Amino acid sequence: MMKTKKGWLITLLVLVAMILPGTAALGQDETVELRMAWWGSQTRHDQTIAVIELYKEQNPNVEIIYEFSNWDDHWTKLATQAAGGDLPDIIQHDYQRIQEWVTNDQLLPLDPFIESGVIDVSNIAEASLAGGRVNGQLYGFNLGNNSETFIIDVDLLEQAGIEIPPIDWTWDDFEAIALKIQEELGIYAIGGNLHYSEHWKGTYITCCDAYAYNAEGDGLGYTEEQDQYFVDYLNLIKDLTDAGAIPPIEETIARTGLSVEDAYIVTQQAAMEYGWSNMLVAVWNAAGEDRTFIEHSVPSMAGGYPRNYIKPSMFWSISKNSDHPEEAAKFIDFFTNSVEANEIMMAERGVPISSAVREALLPQLNPAQQAMFDFLGAIEDYNSPIRPPDPVAHGDINSNVYLAQVVEPFLYGQMSAEEAVALLRQEAEILLAQ
C-alpha cells in the first residue's frame, strides 16, 4: 500500500510541476500585458516596433507583446486564435473583413472609449471614422486614409508624348493612352491586376452609383440589365491585353507573389501600376530617387460617377476577449494622436486622420509621401461615398467564384464575357442567399 501512495505522490508532483510555470505570473504586480498583431512589410514591422518601444518607455507599467506576419498568415493565425478564444487585445483589421468579425461577435465597440475621452477624436473628421462603423457602432479605428490609384511614371509618359490626364479621365481615355504607350515605347501601359474584384465593385460605383452587393448583403446590388457594364469592362481588359498594353493572364499568374522590386512599374516595363495609394512609398523606394511618379485617380466611366472613394487603409480593433480594453484604447489613442509616433511611421499606413498630425508631418515628407498627400488632397473634391463593408460571403465569393470560376477562365479564353458575368451573378447569388 505504501508503494502505491508513493506512486500517486510522484504523479501529483509531476502534475504540479507542469502547471506551476503557468501560475507563477499570477502573484506579480500591476503590469498590464497587451498583445498585438498586424500584417505588413518589413518597413511596417520595424516602424511599428519602434512606436511600441516608445510607448513602453512612456508607460512603464504596460508590456506589449507583438506578433506580425504577412497578410495570409495574419488571418490564418487570427482564425485559430479566435477559435481558441485567445485573440490578441489589439488587432490590425481590414475593411473587407471587419463585417464578418463583427457579425460573429469577436470585436468590441470603441464608442465608449471615445465618449470617455480615452481616444481623443477632436482633430479627426467624422468622415475618416465612418469606414470603421458597422451597424452604427465603431469597431475599427482608421489608421490612415487610402484610395485606389493608378501610379504613373511621369518620365515614361513624357517620353511617349502623353500629357497627364485630368482627374476625371474615363476608361476611353485610358484605352487611348494605353495603346499609345504600347505603340510609342513598346512596353506595357500598366503592370496588370485590372481583373481584381475591386474593378468589379468599382464598375458599379462609377456606372450606376451602386455597388456589387446590396445593402442587406444578401444579394447583388445591380440589376441584370446592368450586367452589361461589367461585360464591357472585361472586354476592354481583354482587348488591351490582346493589343499588348496589359500583361497576359499567364504572365500575371506566373508572376504572383513577387516583391515590389520586380513590379513592372519599378523595372520600367510598364508606365502605370494599379494599387492602393500607400503603395507608392514602397514603389518609389524600390525604383530609386532619380525617378518621378505621381498618383492618379482610377478612370471613371464616361458620363458616370467618380470611381475613387476614400477608404480607411486598415484599422486597429480591440478583441472581445481582451482583459484590458481600456489600456488597448489608450494605445490606439497614442498611435493616432502622437506626433512623435507618427514621425516614426511617416504615413506608411496611409495619410493620418488627425489634422494636427498631418500638419506636423507636412514639412518632413519625402517625394513619395508628398505625392500620396497630394493625391488624397486632390480626390477629396472628386470622389464617391464609401460603400458599407463587404458582406460576410465576400471572401468566399472572391476566391471561389469571382477569380476561380469567372474572371480567370474568361481571361484564359474559356468563356465569353457575357457567360462569365452571368455565371458570376448566378453563383454569387447562391452564396449571398445563405
Place this chain on the structure above:
Amino acid sequence: MTDSALRLPRRGSRKRKEGRSRWGENNLAGYLFISPWLIAFFAFAFIPMVLSFALAFTDYHILRGWNFIGLDNFQRMFYNDVRYWRSVSATVKYVVFAVPLRLVFALGVAMLLNTNRRGVAFYRAAFYAPSVVGASVAVAVMWREVFNREGLVNAILGQFGQPSIWWLGHPDYAIWTLILLAAWQFGSPMLIFLAGLKQIPEQLYESASIDGANGIQKFVRITLPLLTPVIFFNLIMQLIAGFMTFTQAFIITNGSGRPLDTTLFYALYVYKRGFETYEMGYASAMAWVMLAVIALLTAIVFRTSSHWVYYETDEGI
C-alpha cells in the same frame, strides 16, 4: 520495468488483487516517463482526429460556431462544388504521373550507384540531398526560378530558338513543373531501392552470366522479381505521399491553385477552405474523404500484391 521475473511469489488467493495494484505501481512510472510523447500524441494527433471526424458532420466556421448538419458537407462536395472536382482531377493527374516517374528515377539512379567504384558515397549523398531539403521552402522557391520567364528552362529552350513560355501561368504546363519536381526528389525511395539491390545475391548474376544472359535479361529476370517487395513498399509510401502533396504547390503557385485550378491539390484545397474561408467543418469532411480514398487505394494495392510481389522466403531459392 514491468519485468515479471522480478516479482516475488505471492499467496495464491491475493494474486489477482496484487497484480492489479502492481500494475499501478510499476506501469505508472513508465507512463510518466513517456508522458511527453503521450501528451503530444493525444493533444496533437488523436484528439484532433476525433474532433475533425465529428466536425465533418457540422458546418463549423471558425468565427461562427457550429451546427450539426448530417451529410450536407458530403453532398455539397460531390454535387455542388466545382472546385472540389477540379482539385480531385489535379491530384489524380499528379499522382498518376509523379509517383511512377519518381519510382523509375529512383530505381534507375539506385542501379547506377550500386557499384563499388571510388567516390560513389559522394554521389549517393548528392542524389539524396534534394530529398533531405525536399519539402522545404527553399527547393520550391528555386524551382519557381528554374521555370521563370528568365529561368534555366527558357534559357535552354532559347538556345534551340524556342520562344519563352510562362510555365507557371500556363494551364497546360504548370502541373508538369510540379510533377518534374516530384520526380527529381527521388532520394528516399532511391535509398530504399539501393538497400534492396544490395540484398540480391551476387551468385545469381554470376550464374546468369555463365548461362549467357545479357544485362537486360538479368534486370528483367533477376533484379526486378527480387526487388518486388521493395517496389511494393515504395509504391505504397509514394502513393500516400503523392495524395498528401501540399508544400510544393503552396510555394510554387502561391497556394492559389492557379492557373485555372490545375495545381489545386486536394490538401491545398482543404487548407484553403479551412483557413482562408474558415469553413473547418467542410474542410474536415474533405480530409476524411481523402483518408478513405487513400485507405481504399492502399488496400487495393495490397490485394494485388499477391500476384506480383515475390518473397524469397516463400519458396526459397
